[in-house]
Amino acid sequence: MAAVTAVGVSGAWLSAARGAEAGHLMCVTDAVSERLAELQLTLGEGPGLDAVESGGPVLASDLDQRDAARRWPVYAPAARQAGAAAIFAFPLRIGAIRAGVMALYRGHPGPLSASHLGDSLIFADTATLLLLDAQDWADCPPAGPGPGGQPADLVLHRAEIDQATGMLTEQLGVGIADAFIRLRAYAYAHDQRLVDVARDIVARRLRLRPDRDPSMGGQA
Amino acid sequence: MDGQLLSKTFVELTDTMVADFDVIDFLHVLTDRSVLLLNVSAAGLLLADPRGELRVVAASSEAARLLELFQLQNDQGPCLDCFRTGHLVTAPDLTAAVQRWPRFAAAAQQAGFAAVQALPMRMREQVIGALNLFRATPGAFPPTDIQIGQALADVATISLLHERSMRHSDTLNEQLQTALNSRVVIEQAKGKLAERYGLDMDQAFRLLRDHARSHNLRLADTAQALIDGTTTLRA
Numbered sequence: 524m525a526a527v528t529a530v531g532v533s534g535a536w537l538s539a540a541r542g543a544e545a546g547h548l549m550c551v552t553d554a555v556s557e558r559l560a561e562l563q564l565t566l567g568e569g570p571g572l573d574a575v576e577s578g579g580p581v582l583a584s585d586l587d588q589r590d591a592a593r594r595w596p597v598y599a600p601a602a603r604q605a606g607a608a609a610i611f612a613f614p615l616r617i618g619a620i621r622a623g624v625m626a627l628y629r630g631h632p633g634p635l636s637a638s639h640l641g642d643s644l645i646f647a648d649t650a651t652l653l654l655l656d657a658q659d660w661a662d663c664p665p666a667g668p669g670p671g672g673q674p675a676d677l678v679l680h681r682a683e684i685d686q687a688t689g690m691l692t693e694q695l696g697v698g699i700a701d702a703f704i705r706l707r708a709y710a711y712a713h714d715q716r717l718v719d720v721a722r723d724i725v726a727r728r729l730r731l732r733p734d735r736d737p738s739m740g741g742q743a
Numbered sequence: 744m745d746g747q748l749l750s751k752t753f754v755e756l757t758d759t760m761v762a763d764f765d766v767i768d769f770l771h772v773l774t775d776r777s778v779l780l781l782n783v784s785a786a787g788l789l790l791a792d793p794r795g796e797l798r799v800v801a802a803s804s805e806a807a808r809l810l811e812l813f814q815l816q817n818d819q820g821p822c823l824d825c826f827r828t829g830h831l832v833t834a835p836d837l838t839a840a841v842q843r844w845p846r847f848a849a850a851a852q853q854a855g856f857a858a859v860q861a862l863p864m865r866m867r868e869q870v871i872g873a874l875n876l877f878r879a880t881p882g883a884f885p886p887t888d889i890q891i892g893q894a895l896a897d898v899a900t901i902s903l904l905h906e907r908s909m910r911h912s913d914t915l916n917e918q919l920q921t922a923l924n925s926r927v928v929i930e931q932a933k934g935k936l937a938e939r940y941g942l943d944m945d946q947a948f949r950l951l952r953d954h955a956r957s958h959n960l961r962l963a964d965t966a967q968a969l970i971d972g973t974t975t976l977r978a
Binding site for chain 2: 577582640641682
């Protein structure tokens with residue numbers, strides 16, 4: 524994964540999950556990451572699990588520190604033994620939409636620099652979208668310009684997009700992840716910016732119907 | 744200046760030491776109090792995420808126009824200037840600020856505001872965000888109000904830290920991102936409630952907040968439970 528070299532870490536792993544349950548491992552960059560992911564599942568504790576629960580990143584820059592031992596009394600020493608001195612876990616989420624977790628590890632301790640943290644968050648956002656796109660939503664083609672293409676209008680967060688997503692759960696009678704997928708699919712099918720579609724929905728100029736075909740789902 | 748309300752606000756800061764403290768709700772209370780204590784029309788707390796984007800975490804009103812004024816300031820405006828310099832930024836008359844921030848000044852005036860101020864939220868040398876204040880009438884912000892405003896901004900900063908002593912930036916970054924993600928969950932929940940019950944965003948937010956408080960739950964947790972379908976709210 525590009526993330527590893529870009530943010531100065533030794534390796535990474537990514538788990539996908541739909542909802543709150545522990546995810547299944549989707550990719551690892553090396554044997555150490557695989558071991559670290561495995562350990563979390565067997566021991567039932569670790570930064571990745573905390574990140575999923577808290578909804579925010581868990582940045583353990585030194586697993587030898589007292590803080591780490593307090594938080595993960597069994598996992599921290601086991602992770603050290605496996606070769607990790609620092610672990611940075613990022614939940615892959617858009618609010619209540621949970622796609623999984625991405626974790627990075629380093630063989631030597633030290634915090635992520637501000638710019639590496641920023642980059643990691645961008646990678647996390649991209650990974651979230653890729654996981655959502657990859658989900659098997661039978662009646663809807665993947666939205667957006669395809670894997671690897673980060674839609675420009677998701678770079679800045681807009682409250683309207685989140686509100687519209689919530690509104691769609693009611694309009695379409697679907698879960699939050701599917702609501703978001705449908706919103707993106709509509710924007711893509713109509714060649715509109717996501718934020719513009721969201722604004723129309725929030726202003727009630729546009730309603731989506733629970734149709735199978737997203738390009739037919741709008742009514743102005 | 745309501746001295747009692749001021750004292751009350753500061754005393755509530757000690758609640759941040761309690762385990763079940765809801766920082767999101769507290770930040771909302773703080774922005775509401777800012778409006779009363781500082782005699783302004785609207786207030787918002789913005790935090791910078793590590794990518795440098797300024798994001799709203801709490802506002803005294805959920806009106807779309809107001810939220811838009813905050814979001815706009817990623818390009819230009821008092822909050823951006825405040826965030827970059829770490830200093831107070833003030834515009835007592837927006838008509839005179841048109842050169843400074845052409846798009847922002849126009850939008851703010853259209854929304855009915857005539858004066859604006861941004862106070863930095865600082866954590867040691869780092870600026871983590873800003874307290875943004877709007878007034879409907881032009882005029883300078885009195886020095887006492889500026890002092891109190893800065894104190895409120897400092898209270899907001901402190902409330903984000905669950906531990907008194909912060910040895911490194913990890914904790915702050917974790918808290919910031921969690922707070923920002925919580926805001927997203929809340930926005931999603933607002934949308935869901937607004938659609939389900941035919942409410943505007945302010946009403947939807949208040950419904951969510953009332954439910955959280957009466958059930959002694961965190962705002963963000965209530966929002967999450969609503970979306971997951973594990974809780975029901977009645978309008």
